Amino acid sequence: MKIIRTPRSMTVWSEGLRREGVTIGFVPTMGALHDGHRSLIRAARLQCDALVVSIFVNPTQFAPTEDLTKYPRPIAKDHALCREEGVDVCFEPTAQAMYPEGFQTTVTVPALARRWEGAARPHHFAGVATVVTKLFSMVQPQLALFGQKDYQQAALVRQLVNDLNLGGAILVRPTVRERDGLALSSRNVYLSPDERRIAPLLFQSLQAGRQTIEGGKSDVAAIERIMRQTIEQEPTIHVEYLAVCDPDSLEPLPVVAARAVLLGAIRLGPVRLIDNLVVKMPGGKSGLRVDREVKVLTD
Numbered sequence: 001m002k003i004i005r006t007p008r009s010m011t012v013w014s015e016g017l018r019r020e021g022v023t024i025g026f027v028p029t030m031g032a033l034h035d036g037h038r039s040l041i042r043a044a045r046l047q048c049d050a051l052v053v054s055i056f057v058n059p060t061q062f063a064p065t066e067d068l069t070k071y072p073r074p075i076a077k078d079h080a081l082c083r084e085e086g087v088d089v090c091f092e093p094t095a096q097a098m099y100p101e102g103f104q105t106t107v108t109v110p111a112l113a114r115r116w117e118g119a120a121r122p123h124h125f126a127g128v129a130t131v132v133t134k135l136f137s138m139v140q141p142q143l144a145l146f147g148q149k150d151y152q153q154a155a156l157v158r159q160l161v162n163d164l165n166l167g168g169a170i171l172v173r174p175t176v177r178e179r180d181g182l183a184l185s186s187r188n189v190y191l192s193p194d195e196r197r198i199a200p201l202l203f204q205s206l207q208a209g210r211q212t213i214e215g216g217k218s219d220v221a222a223i224e225r226i227m228r229q230t231i232e233q234e235p236t237i238h239v240e241y242l243a244v245c246d247p248d249s250l251e252p253l254p255v256v257a258a259r260a261v262l263l264g265a266i267r268l269g270p271v272r273l274i275d276n277l278v279v280k281m282p283g284g285k286s287g288l289r290v291d292r293e294v295k296v297l298t299d
């Protein structure tokens with residue numbers, strides 16, 4: 001496995017392969033790789049000739065009050081996972097190389113970034129959109145994979161890749177979960193044993209919402225009430241949002257007509273957790289834009 005550390009060498013490597021007709025798959029990450037990343041890497045490995053994983057803790061998507069400096073960076077473990085999964089290149093640029101003195105361009109996707117994570121973390125998605133645009137221009141992938149766990153991020157990346165004609169296809173893979181339903185996240189390591197024990201309530205509350213919809217209820221106020229009741233069994237959990245939204249625009253729905261995404265964010269002590277579930281009304285058209293069912297071609 002090759003480790004590439006500069007944007008210039010990354011571009012040279014990709015251009016060389018593209019000239020030879022080799023297809024490049026790409027999994028962008030911030031490291032601290034877990035089985036969710038592994039599932040993205042495996043899916044990419046099956047579909048592409050060459051596979052690049054970027055490991056870059058992107059400073060522009062963290063607010064000054066957030067966990068940038070203490071974000072986990074277990075680089076030796078990350079390399080071992082990448083080697084096990086047959087990754088060809090780990091791309092690990094420095095912050096200085098990505099944002100040199102004088103850097104000033106920002107990419108924004110205003111409507112999709114307005115609510116939910118965008119409201120809770122005001123500069124987050126501009127940071128994500130900017131770094132993804134830069135990474136795509138260096139790696140030039142034919143296929144890039146993102147996890148459904150960060151649903152809003154995946155929606156925004158899909159929009160951005162389309163809008164800016166960045167090329168390639170975006171594939172969104174289902175969330176990988178612990179046995180008790182907790183979505184895998186690099187931030188789960190911050191949970192104390194007590195917080196870890198109650199963390200699956202977020203998933204349980206989304207499941208309660210899904211069951212209510214699948215049982216035929218379409219009134220969003222009632223669905224949200226049931227989701228809240230599930231989570232409020234545990235008074236130490238602070239709910240930031242639990243919402244029933246249109247799965248494409250992410251705007252709140254007044255009633256569920258055919259399909260919806262249930263989005264949730266909670267705080268457990270100092271740790272923020274997010275999760276989501278896509279649901280359809282009985283008889284409704286499948287809304288899943290995830291996994292093999294929908295490979296969103298952007299070119």
Ligand code: PAF
Pocket residue numbers: 028029030056058061128131132150153
């Ligand atoms: O999901 C992540 O790990 C990051 O937001 C991404 C897409 C790698 C951009 O820094």
